Amino acid sequence: MATIKELAKKDELLSGGHRLCAGCGIPPIVRIILRSANGPVVASSATGCLEVGTTIYPYTAWRIPWIHSAFENSAATISGVETAYRALKKRGRIPADKDIKFVAFGGDGGTYDIGLQSLSGALERRHNFLYVCYDNGAYMNTGIQRSSATPLFSNTTTSQAGEVIQGKQEWRKDLTRIVVAHNVPFAAQCSPHNWADLSKKAEKALAVKGPTFLNVMSPCPLGWYTKSEDSIKLAKLSVDTCYWPLYEVENGVMKVTYKPKEKKPLAEWLKPQGRFKHLFKPENANLLSAFQARVDSEWQRLIDLDGKQVY
Amino acid sequence: MAEHKKLPEGGVIEKGGTAHGYSTGGWRKLRPVVDLGKCTNCMICWVMCPDSAVIVQDGKMVGFDLEHCKGCGICAVECPDKVKAIKMNEEAD
Numbered sequence: 001m002a003t004i005k006e007l008a009k010k011d012e013l014l015s016g017g018h019r020l021c022a023g024c025g026i027p028p029i030v031r032i033i034l035r036s037a038n039g040p041v042v043a044s045s046a047t048g049c050l051e052v053g054t055t056i057y058p059y060t061a062w063r064i065p066w067i068h069s070a071f072e073n074s075a076a077t078i079s080g081v082e083t084a085y086r087a088l089k090k091r092g093r094i095p096a097d098k099d100i101k102f103v104a105f106g107g108d109g110g111t112y113d114i115g116l117q118s119l120s121g122a123l124e125r126r127h128n129f130l131y132v133c134y135d136n137g138a139y140m141n142t143g144i145q146r147s148s149a150t151p152l153f154s155n156t157t158t159s160q161a162g163e164v165i166q167g168k169q170e171w172r173k174d175l176t177r178i179v180v181a182h183n184v185p186f187a188a189q190c191s192p193h194n195w196a197d198l199s200k201k202a203e204k205a206l207a208v209k210g211p212t213f214l215n216v217m218s219p220c221p222l223g224w225y226t227k228s229e230d231s232i233k234l235a236k237l238s239v240d241t242c243y244w245p246l247y248e249v250e251n252g253v254m255k256v257t258y259k260p261k262e263k264k265p266l267a268e269w270l271k272p273q274g275r276f277k278h279l280f281k282p283e284n285a286n287l288l289s290a291f292q293a294r295v296d297s298e299w300q301r302l303i304d305l306d307g308k309q310v311y
Numbered sequence: 312m313a314e315h316k317k318l319p320e321g322g323v324i325e326k327g328g329t330a331h332g333y334s335t336g337g338w339r340k341l342r343p344v345v346d347l348g349k350c351t352n353c354m355i356c357w358v359m360c361p362d363s364a365v366i367v368q369d370g371k372m373v374g375f376d377l378e379h380c381k382g383c384g385i386c387a388v389e390c391p392d393k394v395k396a397i398k399m400n401e402e403a404d
Contacts, residue, residue: 004354008367016363016379017330022338023383027361054330057322061330195358221383229384229399232359 001200007035011063018061020053023228025219025235026134028192033103033132033214034064036202042066042081043103046074046110049141050134072114075122078104078129101206102129107218108149109139112175123182123211130205130212133175136220144223148173151243152291154275156223161278166287171294179213180249180311187213188248188257193236197246197257204250217244225274237269242299252311256302263299266292331379335362339382341399343375349396356386356397 013034020027026049034041042065045051051068054061069077082102088094104122106115111133119131138156139145146156150168155161159168179187185208190198198216205212217238219231226234238244239258243266246258267288270276279288319325352372357365364380366373375386387397 004358005370008354008357008370012363014363015328015331016376017333017335018362019335020361022361022381023385024361027363028359031363032358055324056330058318058324059330059333060324060327063327066327192359227384228381229388231361231383232385232389 001196001203002036004195007032007199010035013041013063014054015061015063017059018054019056020049021220021222021228023219023221023231024049024053025136025192025217025231026050026053028195028232029132029134029198029216029218030105032192032195032198033130033202036199037101037103037206038203039099039101039206040064041101041103042078042085043105044068044074044078044081045104046106046115047071047141048107048110049136050105050107052141071110073118074104074106074110074115075129075131076118078102078131079122079125079127082127082129102127103206104129104131106131106133107139107141108133108135108137108175109141109147111135112148112173116178119179120182123179123184123213126210128209128211130202130214131179132214132216134216134218135175136218136223137172138220138223140220140223149175152294153279153287155278156275166278166284167275176213176215176249179215180252182211183252183311184212185210186248186250187215189215189217189244189246191217191235191239191244191246192219193232194239194246194258201248201257204248223275225277226272230272234269234272237264240264241266241269241295243269243295245299245302247302247306249310252309254302254305254308254310256306259303266295334378335381336378339377339380339402341382341384342377342402343380343382343384343386344398344400345372345374346396346398347373349394351391351394351396353391353394355389355391359385359389361385 146159153167161167188201364376
């Protein structure tokens with residue numbers, strides 16, 4: 001694995017001047033992943049913050065070949081791109097031994113919801129690519145609507161906390177498990193605050209033949225109602241409270257890659273976020289403890305599977 | 312020919328990284344200032360910067376790209392507690 005100094009020596013593949021918000025969690029994720037690839041990278045993006053923010057015409061922040069076609073088909077697009085490169089190699093237009101990496105990016109809306117079928121298809125066809133989902137927990141680009149990745153009780157513009165309901169009523173979809181069920185060689189959850197873990201997993205995922213997947217926690221000052229400077233701190237808290245466990249499933253074997261020495265109370269992650277403000281009203285104490293209990297049981301389930309063949 | 316008809320076919324952007332020529336420094340309310348005497352070149356600010364605006368030369372942090380820094384303040388918060396070499400100052404000062 002590359003050290004941070006080695007990563008810093010590599011070329012900057014995502015330029016500044018993109019229009020993502022101040023304090024956005026997405027660019028560090030993209031920068032770390034692109035630098036961890038040992039070789040040229042071709043990327044696609046689903047419609048979403050990353051796509052809109054980095055490619056406002058006639059500008060692009062990408063210094064690699066990059067394509068966007070629609071919201072739902074980042075994985076299908078990269079499938080086609082990967083196949084086209086394979087055809088070009090066959091015809092001798094690209095040297096057959098040139099190792100080109102393919103990465104598809106999508107937000108949680110473009111992955112958990114809208115792009116799920118194209119992701120599933122690409123995984124099943126065993127295309128040689130890495131899919132990266134930056135999960136900020138709602139449709140932040142279009143105005144903070146709930147997605148199937150939105151945390152329980154989160155206030156969004158389509159699950160507003162008010163007199164009738166206290167934010168989103170449903171537990172989030174566990175996409176990483178869905179991907180694991182496609183029997184992929186490598187799938188993992190990561191967070192940008194732990195750049196070493198993210199870089200190591202990206203390097204591993206890109207070295208493997210076949211479809212691989214990273215689900216990355218991506219703090220969003222806009223939709224979380226948080227301060228821009230706290231983004232990375234909040235990513236760390238999501239992991240230290242075990243809301244967002246870091247783990248990997250390699251060839252079906254589960255490994256929890258980070259176990260906090262001291263598991264922090266979930267409230268420490270929720271409290272600084274405006275989207276959970278209502279949970280700290282005295283009358284909602286039961287909701288907060290229900291949320292904590294669910295996080296505890298999910299964490300326990302994961303710990304029980306640690307080191308075991310799960311698929 | 313009308314200007315809009317000169318666009319490349321398919322709206323392709325023919326050169327990479329052109330956003331570098333677009334300034335987002337004007338978004339900034341707070342300006343990061345580094346004390347290079349305190350900096351240990353751990354590169355944490357560089358790796359966490361959303362705007363690729365921490366300048367690294369020969370393995371050393373040398374300053375900020377203020378054309379692109381949006382002043383989010385992540386660098387100042389993430390600079391290790393024992394070091395704290397980065398301060399955010401009011402842009403107006």
